[in-house]
């Protein structure tokens with residue numbers, strides 16, 4: 001039973017692989033996140049001596065600013081996340097992408113093909129791809145060559161992305177049901193009629209299956225692309241951005257946030273109560289309900305919904 005998702009959103013998620021929530025964040029939330037992006041980027045630029053026009057991405061960005069951390073369990077997004085992927089979850093990755101306008105003389109390649117000066121200049125992630133399909137991850141044996149459902153991300157726009165060619169995220173609706181091989185065979189060119197350039201106001205959100213083919217368009221506008229992705233996957237997979245989050249961060253987090261940050265309840269042994277003779281990863285089949293407080297939360301939400 002859905003605790004947050006409408007029937008139309010469920011159908012879009014199953015059919016297209018995503019649904020869009022325009023103006024999801026309040027103006028104050030968007031401003032706080034946009035300011036946080038500037039602050040974090042400014043700090044990293046200063047620390048690393050990067051020029052202001054450098055494009056870069058910050059991973060495990062949730063640990064860089066409280067505003068980003070607060071997106072982990074955003075009260076209006078969490079029900080949608082749990083409806084999409086369940087309660088036995090944690091953060092796989094959180095990333096901020098900061099992409100200043102291209103230099104005026106730069107000639108962008110075809111959208112998502114990775115053949116232009118922008119690609120050569122290191123503007124990463126422009127090419128069409130599904131996530132998790134590299135030879136190291138899931139290009140192993142599979143029943144029919146398709147990717148299993150492994151994760152979702154929530155994409156947040158922290159700048160006005162309503163125009164074309166301002167570093168828009170492109171998605172190919174329904175492509176999570178197609179094989180990565182098919183995309184390769186297409187020369188990584190997705191026909192216009194099979195793709196969608198997202199044009200969204202600041203503060204919008206998109207909940208999407210990351211097996212959906214996606215790419216980032218060029219930024220030939222005069223504004224900086226500032227966006228955030230929060231990725232959720234199952235606790236029995238391994239995160240990419242961290243092994244363990246900072247103990248101080250875990251210590252001051254609520255139980256649900258702790259779970260999402262990949263931690264056990266305080267004092268819990270990750271290998272269970274009989275770890276000496278019968279170790280059993282509590283990331284697989286948690287015995288202590290305190291290790292997965294999101295379950296009780298989801299059940300309580302369900303009851304509240306039913307009672308209405």
Ligand SMILES: O=C(O)CCC(=O)C(=O)O
Pocket residue numbers: 097125131169214215216227
């Ligand atoms: O920056 C973006 O919006 C997309 C990034 C991306 O393609 C990825 O992380 O796989």
